[in-house]
Amino acid sequence: MVYTLTENKDPGQKNIVVWKQYLISVFVSIPFITHGVENELLNATSHLAPVIAAAHVPWTEVTFLLAALVSAPAHGILIDRHGRRIGIYVLVLLQGMTSVPLLFSTSELSVLVHAAVAGVATGGLFLVLPVYVREVSGDAVRGATLTLMMPMTTLGNAMKLLLTFDQMLFLVLGLVALELLVVFLIPESPAYLVKADKVEDAKVAAAKLMCSRNDDPFVVDDIRKLKEESDRAKANGKLTIFQILKNNIYRDEIKIGLVLNTTMVLSGSSIFLQPEKTLSGLGADVDPRRLLVPLSLLAGAACTVALGHFVERKYVVTGACGVMVLSMGTLAVYTQAGLAVTSLRWAPQAALALLVAAYGMLWALPTLILVDMLNVEIRVRAMVVVYVYSQMIKLAHTLTLQHIEEYVGVYNLLYICAGINTLAGVYALSTPPAARGRTVRQIERQLRARRVPLCQL
Numbered sequence: 001m002v003y004t005l006t007e008n009k010d011p012g013q014k015n016i017v018v019w020k021q022y023l024i025s026v027f028v029s030i031p032f033i034t035h036g037v038e039n040e041l042l043n044a045t046s047h048l049a050p051v052i053a054a055a056h057v058p059w060t061e062v063t064f065l066l067a068a069l070v071s072a073p074a075h076g077i078l079i080d081r082h083g084r085r086i087g088i089y090v091l092v093l094l095q096g097m098t099s100v101p102l103l104f105s106t107s108e109l110s111v112l113v114h115a116a117v118a119g120v121a122t123g124g125l126f127l128v129l130p131v132y133v134r135e136v137s138g139d140a141v142r143g144a145t146l147t148l149m150m151p152m153t154t155l156g157n158a159m160k161l162l163l164t165f166d167q168m169l170f171l172v173l174g175l176v177a178l179e180l181l182v183v184f185l186i187p188e189s190p191a192y193l194v195k196a197d198k199v200e201d202a203k204v205a206a207a208k209l210m211c212s213r214n215d216d217p218f219v220v221d222d223i224r225k226l227k228e229e230s231d232r233a234k235a236n237g238k239l240t241i242f243q244i245l246k247n248n249i250y251r252d253e254i255k256i257g258l259v260l261n262t263t264m265v266l267s268g269s270s271i272f273l274q275p276e277k278t279l280s281g282l283g284a285d286v287d288p289r290r291l292l293v294p295l296s297l298l299a300g301a302a303c304t305v306a307l308g309h310f311v312e313r314k315y316v317v318t319g320a321c322g323v324m325v326l327s328m329g330t331l332a333v334y335t336q337a338g339l340a341v342t343s344l345r346w347a348p349q350a351a352l353a354l355l356v357a358a359y360g361m362l363w364a365l366p367t368l369i370l371v372d373m374l375n376v377e378i379r380v381r382a383m384v385v386v387y388v389y390s391q392m393i394k395l396a397h398t399l400t401l402q403h404i405e406e407y408v409g410v411y412n413l414l415y416i417c418a419g420i421n422t423l424a425g426v427y428a429l430s431t432p433p434a435a436r437g438r439t440v441r442q443i444e445r446q447l448r449a450r451r452v453p454l455c456q457l
Contacts, residue, residue, distance in 0.1 A: 018141055021209055025133050025145035027182045028088065032149045034095045034175045035125055036156015037168050038118045041102065044165055045111045056402045060115040065398065067119025069391040075124035076384035079131065083196075084189045087128040092183060094121035096176035099169045123391075126364075127383050130371045134379075135189040136209055143308040143436050146368045150301035154360060158294040191376045194226040202226065226376065229440050233377035244378050249447045253373045256432050257386040260317070260366035263424035265393045268328060268417030269363070270401055272355050277410055278331055279348055296353045300360025313365050313372075314432045320362040321425030325418045327355035332414035372435040373443050 046058040079087035098118045101110040130146065137145040159168055187209060193202035202223050203214045212219055233239060244250045272278050273293055300320075307316055334348040367383075374382050405413055433446035 018138055018210070020211055021137050021141055022145060024136055024186055024209070025148055027179075028129060028133060028136075028186060029148045029152045030175055030179050030182070031088075031092060031095055031125060031129060032152035033156040033159075034172055034179075035122060036153040037159050037172055037175075038095070038098055038121075038156075040157060040160040041099070041165070041168055041172075042115060042118060044160075045102065045106060045114065048106055049108055049111045049115070052399075057398055060111060061398055062395065063112055063115040064119040064122070065391055065395045067116045068123040069388055069395065071120040071123035072127055072384055072387050072391070075127050076380045079128055079192075080380045084128065084132040084135065084192050085183060085186065087124060088132060088186075089180075089183045091121060091124040091128055092176055092179045094124070095179075096173060097121075099172040103169055123387075126367055127380070127387055130367055131379055131383065132189055134371045135191040135376070136187070139437050139439060141309075142372060143310075143313070144305060146372070147301075147305045147308040147313075147364075149368075150304055150360070150364050151298060153364075154294065154297040154301045158298055161291065161294060190223065191226055194223060195230055195376055199223060199227065225439060225441075229375055230377055232441075233375045239377055241381065244381065249444050250375070250378055250382065252447050253370065254382050254385060256373070257366060257370035257382070258389060259427055260369060260424065260432075261386055261390040262393055263420055263427070264363065264366050265390060265397055266417065266420045267324070267359065267424070268414060268421070269359055270397065271405070271410060271413060271417070272328070272331070272352065272359070275352060278335060278352055278414075280335065280410075292349070292353055293356050296356035297360035300357035303357075304361045304365070307361075312434055312436050313369050314428045314434075317362050317365050317369075317428035318425045320358040321421045321428065323358035324355055324421045325425070327351045327358065328414045328418040328421070331355060332411050332418070335410045335414065369432050369435065373433065373440070373447075375440055375444070 042060055042064060046060045049058045049060040051058050052062065075087060075091070078090065094117060098114055098121060101113045101117070104110070129149065133145055133148070134142060159171065163171060187205040188201070190202040190206040190209070193199070193205060200214075203219055206219045206222050207214045207216060210216065210219060236243065245254075275290075275292060304316060328351075330351040331348055334351075367387075370386060371379065371383060408416070433443050435443050
């Protein structure tokens with residue numbers, strides 16, 4: 001007996017087979033596992049790189065962020081002009097190159113080259129793959145398929161618990177080899193083909209995703225909606241950055257992405273992902289095997305995938321931010337300078353586990369909320385703008401965090417970040433439109449009905 005996953009788009013008509021959309025999304029998300037492993041390789045070699053004395057920050061972190069910031073526009077131009085598949089192919093090749101310098105040497109130069117190449121790959125990772133997965137997934141399955149990137153990344157981070165440094169290097173090469181094979185098997189995005197005026201090719205790609213024929217009514221209807229979406233965006237001529245920002249709906253979507261990404265960078269993850277800071281009041285090393293953070297992140301990310309199919313992502317952000325605020329408040333009490341924790345020693349550990357799990361539930365949701373809203377004609381350009389902005393904020397945060405921490409202390413910094421997370425939760429609840437199971441047109445109607453206030457722009 002054979003079972004198939006299906007999506008019923010219209011009562012009274014036959015179902016669409018969507019198992020291939022799930023399968024493609026899983027395989028296309030494999031580079032996020034590679035990214036997670038690369039993060040651990042960067043952390044393992046950061047002490048070998050020279051340090052920026054003024055900021056007390058290893059050059060690996062700054063090199064990584066600068067490379068990601070500079071390379072993102074190039075990735076955007078590539079997939080906007082030549083297709084999503086070629087973008088994935090280039091991304092995978094870059095990921096394969098990251099481990100090469102460390103295979104031969106762990107000198108300062110090799111470590112910095114590794115950080116630069118990893119940054120260039122990451123600049124495309126959070127742009128190319130979310131766009132592709134969003135465009136090959138039907139409205140009813142996007143909630144689950146888009147969130148796959150979160151457990152994939154945290155699974156890569158958790159590899160450090162099982163593998164040695166050299167084994168992680170070879171794991172990266174193995175994952176890259178698998179992904180190169182996948183790139184030649186997946187279809188091009190139908191949305192890109194419609195955008196490029198290749199309607200017949202778009203029908204072929206959509207039919208493959210639905211396991212159907214080119215003339216299937218569902219295929220024809222999907223391509224018609226994509227064509228209408230594209231024509232609606234180009235109704236006033238060629239879309240320039242100025243015209244995109246002049247459009248109230250597009251400008252509001254970008255503002256939502258900017259605010260959510262800002263709050264995520266300033267959420268306090270740079271502090272609470274380091275247990276030696278947040279659990280310093282306990283004295284002895286309570287987590288010698290360093291299991292708490294990676295396993296909590298993985299558990300939180302898995303919860304998001306489970307919830308993504310049934311719950312609006314903005315509600316997940318609000319709920320996770322609420323848990324983070326409560327956990328940070330509890331944890332801050334135990335990080336006061338000079339305070340030795342002698343009773344309820346389990347409380348700060350439980351608070352940290354909940355805090356990290358909640359962060360694991362939402363760390364990538366600003367990107368997913370944004371990519372879900374955007375029209376196919378502006379999707380890549382808007383994503384590039386928001387990503388470059390977020391990397392600039394992250395770079396500034398990285399260079400100044402040590403000074404701020406020395407000035408106010410971890411105790412006060414946790415309370416400040418709790419306030420930022422409160423703002424993020426309220427904003428996510430009240431501002432982004434409901435997107436689960438909705439088309440771009442339905443999302444735009446919600447934004448047209450109410451403006452998104454931010455400096456009255």
